Amino acid sequence: MSSSNARWMSIAVAAAVLSLAGSARAGHHSWDFTEIFSNSSGTVQFVELFCPANGEDGLGPWTITAGANTFTFVTNLPSATTLNTWVLIGTTAFSLLSGAPTPDYVLPASFFSTAGGTLNYASGADSWTYGTVPTNGVLSLLRNGSTATNTPKNFAGTQGSVNAGGPPPVPSIAAWGLVLLVGAMLVVASGVLRRSAASV
16 A cells, blocks of 8 residues: 555544544533523522434533523433433422422522523523513513413423412312301301300
């Protein structure tokens, strides 16, 4: 083999090795913010991201910043099957609420401002300058700027909804019926007691 051919062979092998090494590295750049949620105190918050492609499991050690606060993904996702999946980052208080899917990562309390601000993922892979976030404990802010009942979804595909300070639920008809029945019984009992006392 001539030296020229050997050189070209070496270049081809090096290119193939670099190509394989590049494909072995997990991607991370296709994730976009979709929904954020907070209660009035900021103790219950979540941030949700969506991915439209496979092979985007390499989140660690990328970050999300909100003002002066920084969150770091300490691990990658458990699977490279990331097509049409979500990642949920929520506070500990959020994870304890009824209806909350288990967050994929834990977010510090009061991570983002509810008055508006900018979320930045992976040094600009995605950036969202958002407006006022609802704090009634039910509504969340969506990427298109609208608000809706919160629908957090984690990487496993579990979706839920939480109430973190909204109005208490209205008692059911059965509950009202029980209250009325007990009240009626007390009225009848007090009448019987009065008649008994009068006859003594």
